Amino acid sequence: MDMLKKKLLVLLLSASMAMTMLAGCGSNTDKKDDTKTEVSKDDASEAKTDSKDAKEPELEDGTYKVDFNTDSGMFHENPDYNDGKATLTVKDGKMTVHITLNSKNIVQLFLGSAEDAQKDGADLIDPSETTEITYSDGSEPKEVYSFDVPVPTLDDEFDLALIGTKGKWYDHKVSVSNPELVQ
Numbered sequence: 634m635d636m637l638k639k640k641l642l643v644l645l646l647s648a649s650m651a652m653t654m655l656a657g658c659g660s661n662t663d664k665k666d667d668t669k670t671e672v673s674k675d676d677a678s679e680a681k682t683d684s685k686d687a688k689e690p691e692l693e694d695g696t697y698k699v700d701f702n703t704d705s706g707m708f709h710e711n712p713d714y715n716d717g718k719a720t721l722t723v724k725d726g727k728m729t730v731h732i733t734l735n736s737k738n739i740v741q742l743f744l745g746s747a748e749d750a751q752k753d754g755a756d757l758i759d760p761s762e763t764t765e766i767t768y769s770d771g772s773e774p775k776e777v778y779s780f781d782v783p784v785p786t787l788d789d790e791f792d793l794a795l796i797g798t799k800g801k802w803y804d805h806k807v808s809v810s811n812p813e814l815v816q
Contacts, residue, residue, distance in 0.1 A: 692728070692787070697721040697812035701732050704806045708795060711735050711777060713768050721784065721812055728784035730809050733764050737778050739795050744783055747794040747802035758782060784809050 701710045701719035710719050711733045720731040742758040743750035750757065760778035767774045785791050790806045797803075 691726070692721075692723045692812060693814075694723050694725065696815045697723070698815055699730060699809050699813070700811045701730060702808045702810060703793075708734070708739065708803075708805055711766060714764065714766050714777075719809070720815075721809060728787070728809075730782050730784050731761070731779060732782060733766070733779040734777050737763070737776065738797050739778060739780075740798060741796050742780050742782060743794040743796075743802075745792050745794060747804045750794045750796070750802050787812065 697720070698715070698718040699721040703709050710717055714733045719733070722729050722731065737760075740760070741750075743755060744758070745755075749755060758780055761781045762779045763776050764779050765774050765776050782793065788808060788810045790808045793805050793807045794802050795805060
């Protein structure tokens with residue numbers, strides 16, 4: 634008789650577990666209001682603007698020292714220039730970062746992907762100046778390229794493609810962060 638009771642208990646527990654799982658997987662039978670609320674495009678864009686404003690405070694016109702962050706050890710701000718900081722200029726709400734690289738091996742940049750950079754009419758960014766860097770380790774001064782790059786938003790990664798002296802385009806992710814007002 635003990636064996637029969639155990640089998641019956643196992644059967645009841647199995648049935649109970651099966652019912653619990655089915656109840657958890659079943660559809661929700663609560664009635665919901667199926668009426669749809671229309672949202673105008675103005676309301677939607679206002680909501681996006683509000684959330685963007687909440688995320689990123691607007692910078693006043695001026696010049697800032699910033700961190701120029703990249704996904705590459707080869708493509709970055711020159712650590713021996715301007716304390717390794719890039720310079721962000723804000724004018725009329727538009728932001729442009731001035732980056733000084735380590736060499737003249739990167740010859741053009743493109744705000745976007747490497748694929749788009751190769752299309753006809755792509756707005757390529759040429760070096761804005763050649764800067765002579767005096768290195769802290771005592772090595773010979775060297776001329777390097779600097780570029781002025783439009784910045785869509787602070788702290789968010791954006792695509793920046795580059796082409797080097799070998800003629801091949803590369804995709805990179807960059808961001809600009811930690812602005813400190815200079816003037």
